[in-house]
Amino acid sequence: MASKRTDTDMTKGSPFSIILKFTFTLLLGNVAQQLYNIVDTIIVGRYVSPEALAAVGATGTIVFLIIGTSNGMVTGFSVVTSQRFGAGDSKGVKASVTNGFYLSLIVAAVLTAVSLTFMKPLLTLMNTPDDIYDNAYAYISTICCGIFFTIMYNLCSSLMRAIGNSKMPLIFLLCSAATNVLLDLLFIIKFGLGTRGAALATVISQALAVIPCVIYIYAKMPTLRPAKADWKPDSGIIRQQLKLGIPMAIQYSITASGTVIMQSAFNTFDSVAVGAITAASKFQGIITQGMFTVGQTMAAYVGQNFGARDMKRIRQGVSAAMKIYIVYSIAAALIAILATPHVLWIFFDAEVVDVSIYIPWATTYITECAVCYFFLSMIFIYRNTIQSIGYAGVATLLGFVELGARIITSFYSIQVHNYNIAVASDPFAWIAAGIAGLVITVILFKRVERKWKTSDNAESPAAIESK
Numbered sequence: 001m002a003s004k005r006t007d008t009d010m011t012k013g014s015p016f017s018i019i020l021k022f023t024f025t026l027l028l029g030n031v032a033q034q035l036y037n038i039v040d041t042i043i044v045g046r047y048v049s050p051e052a053l054a055a056v057g058a059t060g061t062i063v064f065l066i067i068g069t070s071n072g073m074v075t076g077f078s079v080v081t082s083q084r085f086g087a088g089d090s091k092g093v094k095a096s097v098t099n100g101f102y103l104s105l106i107v108a109a110v111l112t113a114v115s116l117t118f119m120k121p122l123l124t125l126m127n128t129p130d131d132i133y134d135n136a137y138a139y140i141s142t143i144c145c146g147i148f149f150t151i152m153y154n155l156c157s158s159l160m161r162a163i164g165n166s167k168m169p170l171i172f173l174l175c176s177a178a179t180n181v182l183l184d185l186l187f188i189i190k191f192g193l194g195t196r197g198a199a200l201a202t203v204i205s206q207a208l209a210v211i212p213c214v215i216y217i218y219a220k221m222p223t224l225r226p227a228k229a230d231w232k233p234d235s236g237i238i239r240q241q242l243k244l245g246i247p248m249a250i251q252y253s254i255t256a257s258g259t260v261i262m263q264s265a266f267n268t269f270d271s272v273a274v275g276a277i278t279a280a281s282k283f284q285g286i287i288t289q290g291m292f293t294v295g296q297t298m299a300a301y302v303g304q305n306f307g308a309r310d311m312k313r314i315r316q317g318v319s320a321a322m323k324i325y326i327v328y329s330i331a332a333a334l335i336a337i338l339a340t341p342h343v344l345w346i347f348f349d350a351e352v353v354d355v356s357i358y359i360p361w362a363t364t365y366i367t368e369c370a371v372c373y374f375f376l377s378m379i380f381i382y383r384n385t386i387q388s389i390g391y392a393g394v395a396t397l398l399g400f401v402e403l404g405a406r407i408i409t410s411f412y413s414i415q416v417h418n419y420n421i422a423v424a425s426d427p428f429a430w431i432a433a434g435i436a437g438l439v440i441t442v443i444l445f446k447r448v449e450r451k452w453k454t455s456d457n458a459e460s461p462a463a464i465e466s467k
């Protein structure tokens with residue numbers, strides 16, 4: 001009896017249905033991940049102190065910088081996998097797996113060393129308030145020690161998604177989330193490890209998630225399972241993976257650098273403001289997971305159809321994604337604005353602190369962001385599309401646009417010490433980058449179509465683009 005397929009060919013069938021189904025599965029996993037991140041925050045806020053909650057929030061942008069950079073890199077490696085899969089190149093798929101693993105080891109080592117070396121100066125540069133500095137460093141330094149496990153898990157998940165399997169990464173993530181919650185309760189409440197305990201729970205749960213991912217790939221996914229001969233380094237594959245991975249890592253690091261600058265502006269206000277933004281941003285993180293998720297979907301969908309050399313289908317996919325996210329963005333904005341004042345109590349112990357003092361700060365932040373959610377969706381749709389058609393370097397322009405917008409608003413808010421301007425940093429960046437993404441995508445689609453029409457080369461488009 002033939003075994004059940006564990007991959008999905010996205011080059012056939014209705015683009016709208018494929019994107020919606022794939023995104024929905026990924027969304028469940030990403031929301032679960034956000035939920036267990038929120039559990040960290042809730043337990044820290046309730047069982048340690050409001051200052052500890054603010055400390056975790058003050059390092060959120062640094063975590064985004066580190067994890068986002070590494071995720072961008074491994075996502076770039078997996079784009080090669082999706083392109084080769086779409087082109088029907090089985091050997092190329094396996095080579096992308098092994099060489100992506102080698103490169104990921106190097107990325108993990110470099111990021112761990114650099115982050116631990118420069119963490120204290122960075123926290124100081126970010127205007128981290130004195131009353132939360134020690135807790136912030138305890139949390140972020142522990143997270144940095146676990147970068148290797150985070151990268152390995154994300155590499156495995158990205159490879160599975162690259163060939164159309166979104167179900168198993170979801171299952172492994174749910175197991176990791178449950179483990180994280182249990183360890184949070186153990187380390188923070190039972191052992192009293194504070195913010196370090198919250199970070200330790202996250203690192204261990206990520207480490208435990210890597211093992212079943214690797215076992216499943218070897219046992220159930222022959223498409224990704226490399227043979228002994230496939231472990232030989234392939235300079236051609238490595239060049240192509242670096243060509244996509246480095247710009248994508250730079251893209252994430254540029255975006256994250258902007259959020260670090262934005263956090264510096266937030267930190268000029270007191271720990272109440274920082275705590276309110278921390279709680280509100282965690283809630284917003286759940287609501288906006290759909291935007292991040294569509295990016296993952298488009299990376300796989302566009303990568304496969306680019307490998308199949310089907311620009312018409314790529315255009316249909318982008319159009320379908322935009323239609324889905326017009327509706328999603330409106331619904332998400334309404335939920336965010338209406339629910340925020342009623343969810344803050346989850347993060348604080350009402351018997352210890354007056355939760356009402358956090359509400360004005362939080363609602364202002366959420367309201368300004370929510371009205372621009374669709375532009376955030378545009379960024380993820382267009383950025384991942386641009387990267388997956390072989391122009392990862394061009395996609396970094398969107399990062400520079402975001403960075404420039406955040407620098408302008410953040411530094412100006414610091415100058416005038418205006419909270420409304422500070423929280424406008426994100427919306428301003430989303431609008432600018434979303435519009436830029438639309439323009440760039442239209443130009444590049446035409447360029448790729450011209451290249452395909454004039455090319456008489458019989459090689460796959462992935463191979464052509466790598467030259």
